[in-house]
Amino acid sequence: MIKKIDAYIDEHLEESIHELTKLCAQPSVAAQNLGIDACANLVGEMLKKRGFMVEIVPTAGSPVVIAERKGRSNKTLISYNHYDVQPPEPLELWESPAFEPTVRNGRFYARGAADNKGNIVGRLYAIDAILNEDGELPCTVKFVIEGEEEISSVHLHEFVKANQERLAGDACVWEIGGVDFSGAPIQMIGLRGICYVELSVQSASDDVHSGTGGSIFPNAAWRLVWALNSLKGPDEHIQLPGFYDDVEAPTEKEKALMAKLPDKAEYYKERYNLKGFLKGIEGGLELALEAVYQPTCTICGLTSGYQGLGSKTVLPAKASAKVDFRLVPNQTPEKVLRQLRAHLDAEGFDDVMITFLGGEEPAKTDPDDPIVRIAVEAAEDVYEQPTQVIPMIGGSGPNFIFQKYLGVPIISSGSGDSESRAHAPNESISLDLHIKGAKHFARILYAFGKK
Amino acid sequence: MIKKIDAYIDEHLEESIHELTKLCAQPSVAAQNLGIDACANLVGEMLKKRGFMVEIVPTAGSPVVIAERKGRSNKTLISYNHYDVQPPEPLELWESPAFEPTVRNGRFYARGAADNKGNIVGRLYAIDAILNEDGELPCTVKFVIEGEEEISSVHLHEFVKANQERLAGDACVWEIGGVDFSGAPIQMIGLRGICYVELSVQSASDDVHSGTGGSIFPNAAWRLVWALNSLKGPDEHIQLPGFYDDVEAPTEKEKALMAKLPDKAEYYKERYNLKGFLKGIEGGLELALEAVYQPTCTICGLTSGYQGLGSKTVLPAKASAKVDFRLVPNQTPEKVLRQLRAHLDAEGFDDVMITFLGGEEPAKTDPDDPIVRIAVEAAEDVYEQPTQVIPMIGGSGPNFIFQKYLGVPIISSGSGDSESRAHAPNESISLDLHIKGAKHFARILYAFGKK
Numbered sequence: 001m002i003k004k005i006d007a008y009i010d011e012h013l014e015e016s017i018h019e020l021t022k023l024c025a026q027p028s029v030a031a032q033n034l035g036i037d038a039c040a041n042l043v044g045e046m047l048k049k050r051g052f053m054v055e056i057v058p059t060a061g062s063p064v065v066i067a068e069r070k071g072r073s074n075k076t077l078i079s080y081n082h083y084d085v086q087p088p089e090p091l092e093l094w095e096s097p098a099f100e101p102t103v104r105n106g107r108f109y110a111r112g113a114a115d116n117k118g119n120i121v122g123r124l125y126a127i128d129a130i131l132n133e134d135g136e137l138p139c140t141v142k143f144v145i146e147g148e149e150e151i152s153s154v155h156l157h158e159f160v161k162a163n164q165e166r167l168a169g170d171a172c173v174w175e176i177g178g179v180d181f182s183g184a185p186i187q188m189i190g191l192r193g194i195c196y197v198e199l200s201v202q203s204a205s206d207d208v209h210s211g212t213g214g215s216i217f218p219n220a221a222w223r224l225v226w227a228l229n230s231l232k233g234p235d236e237h238i239q240l241p242g243f244y245d246d247v248e249a250p251t252e253k254e255k256a257l258m259a260k261l262p263d264k265a266e267y268y269k270e271r272y273n274l275k276g277f278l279k280g281i282e283g284g285l286e287l288a289l290e291a292v293y294q295p296t297c298t299i300c301g302l303t304s305g306y307q308g309l310g311s312k313t314v315l316p317a318k319a320s321a322k323v324d325f326r327l328v329p330n331q332t333p334e335k336v337l338r339q340l341r342a343h344l345d346a347e348g349f350d351d352v353m354i355t356f357l358g359g360e361e362p363a364k365t366d367p368d369d370p371i372v373r374i375a376v377e378a379a380e381d382v383y384e385q386p387t388q389v390i391p392m393i394g395g396s397g398p399n400f401i402f403q404k405y406l407g408v409p410i411i412s413s414g415s416g417d418s419e420s421r422a423h424a425p426n427e428s429i430s431l432d433l434h435i436k437g438a439k440h441f442a443r444i445l446y447a448f449g450k451k
Numbered sequence: 452m453i454k455k456i457d458a459y460i461d462e463h464l465e466e467s468i469h470e471l472t473k474l475c476a477q478p479s480v481a482a483q484n485l486g487i488d489a490c491a492n493l494v495g496e497m498l499k500k501r502g503f504m505v506e507i508v509p510t511a512g513s514p515v516v517i518a519e520r521k522g523r524s525n526k527t528l529i530s531y532n533h534y535d536v537q538p539p540e541p542l543e544l545w546e547s548p549a550f551e552p553t554v555r556n557g558r559f560y561a562r563g564a565a566d567n568k569g570n571i572v573g574r575l576y577a578i579d580a581i582l583n584e585d586g587e588l589p590c591t592v593k594f595v596i597e598g599e600e601e602i603s604s605v606h607l608h609e610f611v612k613a614n615q616e617r618l619a620g621d622a623c624v625w626e627i628g629g630v631d632f633s634g635a636p637i638q639m640i641g642l643r644g645i646c647y648v649e650l651s652v653q654s655a656s657d658d659v660h661s662g663t664g665g666s667i668f669p670n671a672a673w674r675l676v677w678a679l680n681s682l683k684g685p686d687e688h689i690q691l692p693g694f695y696d697d698v699e700a701p702t703e704k705e706k707a708l709m710a711k712l713p714d715k716a717e718y719y720k721e722r723y724n725l726k727g728f729l730k731g732i733e734g735g736l737e738l739a740l741e742a743v744y745q746p747t748c749t750i751c752g753l754t755s756g757y758q759g760l761g762s763k764t765v766l767p768a769k770a771s772a773k774v775d776f777r778l779v780p781n782q783t784p785e786k787v788l789r790q791l792r793a794h795l796d797a798e799g800f801d802d803v804m805i806t807f808l809g810g811e812e813p814a815k816t817d818p819d820d821p822i823v824r825i826a827v828e829a830a831e832d833v834y835e836q837p838t839q840v841i842p843m844i845g846g847s848g849p850n851f852i853f854q855k856y857l858g859v860p861i862i863s864s865g866s867g868d869s870e871s872r873a874h875a876p877n878e879s880i881s882l883d884l885h886i887k888g889a890k891h892f893a894r895i896l897y898a899f900g901k902k
Binding site for chain 2: 031151152192194196198203204205206208209210211212213214215216217218219221222224225226228229232233234268271272273274275277278281287290291292294296297298299300301302303304305306307310311312313314315316317319321322324326348357358393394395396
């Protein structure tokens with residue numbers, strides 16, 4: 001059967017690219033509220049065409065497209081995706097316009113090609129092949145396709161919590177997936193959490209001349225610098241009392257998987273022109289573990305006073321910083337937020353206001369879960385290379401919601417590669433990997449349905 | 452004689468406003484290199500009309516207008532002014548356009564009205580009166596009118612140093628002057644110095660996703676925060692080794708003058724919505740002395756990474772801060788710059804680059820100098836109120852250049868008041884104070900010439 005399905009996929013690339021072109025030509029920028037409803041409807045139509053029962057469920061933000069088609073076995077696989085995309089700006093850096101999909105040199109270029117419309121269309125491509133050759137799906141498939149992933153999935157938590165029964169399943173395929181820079185398939189099964197805040201200070205109603213106020217007026221920029229300095233010093237130790245209490249070390253199994261990953265030290269140093277890494281770490285397993293199993297406190301932005309060319313002698317009344325804390329199991333954004341407020345107050349920084357800009361919990365799937373083996377074996381059959389199982393990545397996402405409310409293990413599958421430029425101009429996917437991604441998803445459905 | 456001169460001034464306001472209109476209608480924005488040469492020529496013509504020998508001397512930047520007219524006595528009074536102005540932006544906040552002078556409710560509105568074209572025209576107004584009624588000046592008058600005051604007088608130092616003989620004189624009237632918010636004349640005879648720097652860090656070639664780099668990549672914003680924190684902590688003590696070594700305390704005479712100034716504590720608190728001042732100072736002489744006789748380290752601006760709305764999970768490769776140090780006698784910007792570099796290196800911040808954006812030395816005139824008495828008595832005759840002699844103000848300027856190379860005491864005279872909005876939209880002078888400023892300058896020339 002799988003040979004027939006592969007043949008179907010090989011022969012129908014043009015139709016799938018045609019569908020992807022239609023989907024990517026529909027802008028759907030959540031941050032700009034651009035084309036959201038139209039794109040949700042388009043995705044809904046695409047699912048209906050495959051015999052799915054579709055509902056477009058409104059939320060306080062973008063609607064969520066949920067769809068279900070029964071399959072042969074009593075197993076249910078959930079596919080989590082999102083139809084919203086990052087803003088296309090800066091437009092001038094695109095070689096072809098962001099919402100005018102173009103194929104060049106075996107790659108498909110458009111905003112959303114990699115993140116995440118390519119994976120939606122790729123999974124439908126696999127489903128077409130299965131339905132055409134086999135007449136039914138090997139298992140029940142449920143799609144949950146939200147429209148706010150690029151703005152921190154602001155309403156997904158409530159949505160999943162409120163729809164636990166409807167969304168119930170046995171495993172979930174995450175929106176992401178693909179191969180690393182060497183072409184080897186990767187299986188990402190854990191994400192760190194995040195607590196993103198803005199810290200702001202207003203020390204006076206207006207800026208004042210630095211000659212007038214320098215010796216006697218409180219300065220918002222200084223207050224901010226001192227508050228930030230109290231969070232973390234050059235030793236990189238985060239000073240919030242209790243911050244590390246809940247940190248769970250990686251298991252021996254996870255460490256063993258991390259040890260098998262290629263060492264990225266030289267790549268990072270060359271790509272980013274780094275002299276070295278923090279804490280004197282040189283590379284190898286130590287670098288890999290530090291990169292994803294440690295919580296962080298990162299200043300993402302600073303703004304205050306005069307920022308133009310040359311000099312302006314102003315004492316700023318306002319200053320602010322964007323700060324993200326990446327969290328590891330078992331930290332939670334709510335607790336870190338409380339620890340942050342308590343720390344600032346205790347250190348005398350009750351003038352520093354905290355604005356919570358988004359939080360996600362860390363979550364990971366047991367590498368020994370049978371669904372992981374299924375995804376790995378499926379990949380090795382398609383890509384003919386060993387799979388790198390990555391038990392934890394540095395980024396964050398709403399996967400914890402599915403693990404928390406639906407209790408499902410989560411795997412990854414998709415067509416991304418190191419050239420995909422998700423979030424950047426000239427986002428693209430390889431046509432070859434679009435085919436391979438569909439074959440991978442089809443194999444997962446069969447192996448999972450058989451169980 | 453002075454009565455006749457006062458009468459001339461009273462009767463010729465219209466002509467002086469006409470001349471000021473012409474001068475303010477000529478843009479001369481040094482920062483934007485707009486109208487500089489045309490304005491220098493216009494000022495030169497205005498001086499020639501009064502029988503001055505004029506030379507417009509090129510520099511590597513804006514030309515300097517120098518002018519001289521011999522007088523009755525062998526004394527020479529220098530008038531330092533500048534014909535350049537601050538940029539007019541933000542344009543939308545002007546009630547009438549910045550370069551279309553307008554009189555409303557007894558005030559003359561235009562960019563440069565107060566700073567410093569009003570004082571140039573006001574001094575010529577006095578000279579017209581004297582020449583008309585008396586036929587000659589009571590002393591020799593030399594004008595030095597530069598075109599780069601608003602961009603830190605970048606070439607004035609070299610210019611004065613190279614022209615010491617030509618510019619020689621016995622005293623100097625500074626560009627500024629006028630009355631305080633109560634209408635009492637003020638005599639400002641000292642200015643703090645300044646050392647303005649940009650501190651910048653580049654930690655990598657490019658920004659990176661904070662999920663990737665947060666635990667392992669150096670972060671330019673953190674490096675900057677820690678470097679700034681090493682300069683000064685919440686106790687406000689500046690940590691550069693040796694920084695306070697050269698600080699000279701105010702003399703008893705200066706303290707006595709400071710004690711006579713009105714207490715600005717309540718005004719500052721209300722105007723700027725301050726809860727209090729630094730170091731727990733409440734007001735009075737303590738606040739007045741702290742405000743101007745202490746050196747400072749002020750963050751004027753901070754910039755790094757993402758500064759827009761909401762969140763972006765980026766780890767910034769670049770960060771920078773604008774920092775000014777206000778200096779008191781006998782500190783120098785050169786020495787502070789050396790101390791700053793040495794301090795950053797010693798604290799492990801050799802990755803923090805220092806860009807020197809301008810420096811001026813502190814300088815003060817002895818309050819007992821006879822020229823100060825002349826200016827005070829002249830003011831009391833014109834304004835019919837006691838003069839506040841301010842031995843030191845918080846701001847900075849190139850006065851030290853004249854004291855250093857020409858050895859002259861420096862006083863102030865002009866038409867500014869608390870409504871003048873120098874550097875801001877709707878800059879203006881009061882027509883009444885324009886008249887009084889001219890009368891004040893005329894009296895200074897007579898009293899000084901007699902000596």
